[in-house]
Amino acid sequence: MSLRTPLGRVLGHGSAKQGVSHWWVQRLSSVALVPLTLWFVFGLLGLPSFDYLTVRSWVGASWTPVFLVLLVGTLSYHSWLGVQVVIEDYVHSHGVKLAALLGSSFVHAIVGAAGIFAVLKIAFQGA
Amino acid sequence: MRERPLSPHLQVWRFTTSMAMSIANRITGVILSVGLLVLVWWLMAAATGPASYAGATRLLSHGFVQLLLAGWLLSFCYHLCNGIRHLTWDLGLGMERHEAKRSGVFTLIATVIITLAIGYLAFFARSAA
Numbered sequence: 001m002s003l004r005t006p007l008g009r010v011l012g013h014g015s016a017k018q019g020v021s022h023w024w025v026q027r028l029s030s031v032a033l034v035p036l037t038l039w040f041v042f043g044l045l046g047l048p049s050f051d052y053l054t055v056r057s058w059v060g061a062s063w064t065p066v067f068l069v070l071l072v073g074t075l076s077y078h079s080w081l082g083v084q085v086v087i088e089d090y091v092h093s094h095g096v097k098l099a100a101l102l103g104s105s106f107v108h109a110i111v112g113a114a115g116i117f118a119v120l121k122i123a124f125q126g127a
Numbered sequence: 128m129r130e131r132p133l134s135p136h137l138q139v140w141r142f143t144t145s146m147a148m149s150i151a152n153r154i155t156g157v158i159l160s161v162g163l164l165v166l167v168w169w170l171m172a173a174a175t176g177p178a179s180y181a182g183a184t185r186l187l188s189h190g191f192v193q194l195l196l197a198g199w200l201l202s203f204c205y206h207l208c209n210g211i212r213h214l215t216w217d218l219g220l221g222m223e224r225h226e227a228k229r230s231g232v233f234t235l236i237a238t239v240i241i242t243l244a245i246g247y248l249a250f251f252a253r254s255a256a
Contacts, residue, residue, distance in 0.1 A: 027217055030210050037207065045248050052180045055173050072167065079160040086153055107164075115167040118174035125174075 022081065029078040036071045057127035065123035072115030080108035148231050152209045155202035162199040197246060204242040208234045 002009075043064070047054055058064060083104045091097040140146060172183035186192055212234050215221050221230050 027214065030214065034207065034211065037203070041203075041245060045245070050184065052173065052177050055180075059170075059173065068170075072170070075163050075166075079156075079163055082153075082156045083160055086157060111163060111167050115170055118167065118170035121174040122170075 022085075026078070026081045026085075029074050029081070032070070032074050033078060036067065036074060039067060040071055053127055056122050059119060060123040060125075060127055065119050068119040069116050072119065073112055076108050076112030076115065079111075080105065083108070144231055145227055148209060148234070152206060152213070155206040155209075158199065158202040159206055162202070165199075193250070197250070200246055200249070201238070201242050204245070205234075205238045208237045208241070 043058065044050075047058055059068060084101060087097060087100045087104060091100050169183050169187070172179040187196070212221075212230050215230070216227075221227060
């Protein structure tokens with residue numbers, strides 16, 4: 001005889017009604033990343049060189065920092081969602097899985113924050 | 128608690144192209160997640176100052192790292208093309224077996240062409256960049 005209520009026993013074990021939301025934001029971010037990543041690749045290819053001043057003046061020019069912030073943010077989000085699914089599928093030990101999910105979340109938060117910070121710093125400082 | 132079913136059961140399935148392309152999507156995704164670290168590290172170097180950017184450039188122009196960059200380019204092109212293929216499936220298009228096979232072949236061809244085109248522009252058209 002347990003003190004736990006029937007509701008308490010099932011909570012957290014089955015559907016949390018979040019499967020569709022995870023699926024949806026994974027698709028949403030992937031649709032956004034098609035133009036963002038292609039824009040980034042062709043932006044880099046269009047640069048005459050990759051030296052310090054050329055790169056900084058491109059990063060800070062007019063709309064570029066806006067789309068770079070969107071790119072880094074969406075990439076980090078999409079990567080976080082993807083790595084989460086990979087961990088959930090292949091790491092079966094409960095403790096290791098929890099640690100991996102926490103680690104991935106923290107790393108992705110740092111990566112997203114650092115990328116956005118770097119772009120904004122260059123944009124506000126000027127080349 | 129009773130053992131609940133876990134995915135995936137890698138051993139019980141017959142090997143198919145579709146399945147190989149599906150797992151390749153995951154593998155390239157994880158590779159690109161690592162590439163994101165490099166991208167942000169490069170941006171941070173550019174934001175920090177000329178000295179750290181020079182250090183980043185030195186490392187990135189190393190032969191082995193250039194090889195890694197080529198690998199990231201290939202992974203990006205594959206994940207992009209196959210991702211678009213997945214999005215068409217999400218719209219309910221091309222789910223028949225022969226259609227999925229055809230789109231798979233198309234994805235592989237597109238990946239090779241785009242990788243070679245961008246790779247040529249990035250590594251050869253701009254010498255000593």
